[in-house]
Amino acid sequence: MTNTLRLGIAGLGTVGTGLLDIVTKHSASLAVRAGTPIEVTEVTARDRDKDRGVDLSGLTWAASPEAMATSENVDVFVELMGGDGEPAKSSVEAALRAGKHVVTANKALLAMHGNELARLAEENEVALNFEAAVAGGIPIVKTIRESATANQISRVYGIMNGTCNFIMTKMRNEARDFADVLAEAQALGYAEADPTFDIGGFDAAHKLAILTSLAFGREIDFSAIYVEGIEHIALDDIKAADNLGFKIKLLGVAVETEDGIEQRVHPTLVPKGSNIAEVEGVFNAVGLEGDSVGELILEGAGAGAGPTASAVMADIIDIARGNVVHPLGLPVSMLKPYKRARMRAHEGGYYIALELFDRPGEVAAVAQHMANQNISLASIMQHTSDTVEKGAKRETAPFILITHDTMESDVRTALDEIENGGHLASKPRVIRIERF
């Protein structure tokens, strides 16, 4: 390493150009904070000729990410290409093997290959920093790795996908349908043309996989996450939840239980007035519960060029100052293997929306099936929807239940029996409740 810390940036999308902006705009103060000047020496991206609105003169254009990863003129390989495959994976591996520090915003890469990459960084005694990979500008990685270090963490959770939170917030505030709000989010650029990755919960799951490892000292296991998206949430559910004192959010939650770690991403009823319920729009928030610190919640922008580049630059300054930590908090060799708690063993409250045939005895039958599984009901609501026209005879009736804490397997058994008993006009809708 020369006296200047030399960056090679792979990927010049919004975050890459945002990073170039920061290096130019704040070079003097960055040098003071870092204790050494910070300079971008090389860049590379798929399309060399694209106009990105930033001045790339004076920068060497590397032939490929892999070539830049081992360049003599680069001390820190900044990976902003994304994706868990190539060229991100091989170039990050090459950089680590060449003894270069790596800073990345790539959640997919870490969720899928984080254990091996962290091991590689440790073997080569270099940093693998990824603050920007989880919740953008929110310093949750550093908080778990360096601030909550005296705590045994019992739960980590968050609103980690701005697209979903934007949609859920708008649906509730403006009483609009999912499809309608999704279309607006796409028009605003908050959602992709193919929105599956966000609304299906997979983006949040990538982030949760990383947080779970940091919080519980376990190996990352993305495949163990139970994932359910927001695409089936009806406006009626949002209204009913509201009446019952809840908002619906897409949460990622990881909890240590007797059976192992529960890792789940799903729409969730959260009590109105709780901190997490008040996080609205594209904002993200991540919370943790520690045995000493109690509840700690960080809120901020989870995406966007500025916030993400801010997090990337903080990682770079840490490297300049020599503050190199184990990528996953503990040495990889000390991480416990991931032990999955089965969702059927999950215990919690449930929101259950049933469309019952409107005839005598149906409610009694449903209640009996619940009782057979020892499910205790906290609230029952005969929820009248607006879909029956005046004068028309209602043939089915919506029926909403809130359960006390119960086993997921019992809920599933009861619902199977209710369905098999011919009581339901449509599939039951079930949403888990999280207490705060």
Add this chain to the structure above:
Amino acid sequence: MTNTLRLGIAGLGTVGTGLLDIVTKHSASLAVRAGTPIEVTEVTARDRDKDRGVDLSGLTWAASPEAMATSENVDVFVELMGGDGEPAKSSVEAALRAGKHVVTANKALLAMHGNELARLAEENEVALNFEAAVAGGIPIVKTIRESATANQISRVYGIMNGTCNFIMTKMRNEARDFADVLAEAQALGYAEADPTFDIGGFDAAHKLAILTSLAFGREIDFSAIYVEGIEHIALDDIKAADNLGFKIKLLGVAVETEDGIEQRVHPTLVPKGSNIAEVEGVFNAVGLEGDSVGELILEGAGAGAGPTASAVMADIIDIARGNVVHPLGLPVSMLKPYKRARMRAHEGGYYIALELFDRPGEVAAVAQHMANQNISLASIMQHTSDTVEKGAKRETAPFILITHDTMESDVRTALDEIENGGHLASKPRVIRIERF
């Protein structure tokens, strides 16, 4: 330094004993995270014989804080005595001069002597860490010093006194008077017998003085803070604010303006639905606005043995890992001198509650005085209080104004004229509005 990091703890109140608990309970994981075993070797406190419910056997009882500060058996001097005077000041100075790292939770000491102590730490190439001094378990010091490093910060603010937030929350939620809720807070141990330090805003001001320096790269100047407490907030103000879409919180705010830095602690109207408005009870929250990261808010427990000891221990682990930063973010020699912006030059919205004589022309006269100072009104409310008995003739009428952004000096001039004009039955009540 031996292979073990040896702590000397000065002060064995709730935080000191909380720290001993953590060291005992989590010694194995602390050693892994720190990369070296952490051990308490010496302790000292005012009363040696007091039963603290912790095992002190095996620990050397130092004759005095000063003696422990220079002990051969101590690597880190942990100052948990509090107060900006002796023995805290001299013993911290002695420790730094002796080349010992110092970790402290002492906001008063830093607010009054932080510049000199930071310089002393830098001269002796040791750490002076104080995460616990600002907002307890919330890692705001580390966030500004190490995570927001790529940002120019334009505003830092927060709810930094749990006692005041408890009182304001209860007054609003239970429609109770200040004195009544204060008495409950005292009974619960949330407020001292002499509550002046908390409710007068001085505790929050100590914390703000530190944050301002970190956020703006300026020397600490506690004496420059404008401080106003919550003792004059009436339940009527809380109700009126509520009707107008606001909650009242004791905020500390520091903003960079053209005239210098505004540093102020005062009751503040904050818009309902904003993140800061939803922080309730004894919870604290600190926010910052950076040019890249945007808005970032951290919420958690601002006091208590566990959260505070958690922050102290994180500081200690940083020292063990060799992560030593400039105490005030920048080298003290590079901090700009503090430049105070005068409160009269403050620009913002105002809540103004007037008790007018109930006779023709009074409202017109008040409005004219406001117009004379070019004060533009956003809302006007004829607020009917509950104090007039049925059938009794009302001789005065409460009159509430919300202004658009205006200069504080203009508000003061207008109110002086209104008062001098004999329009007011009692002193006007003025509360600043902060936008989020």
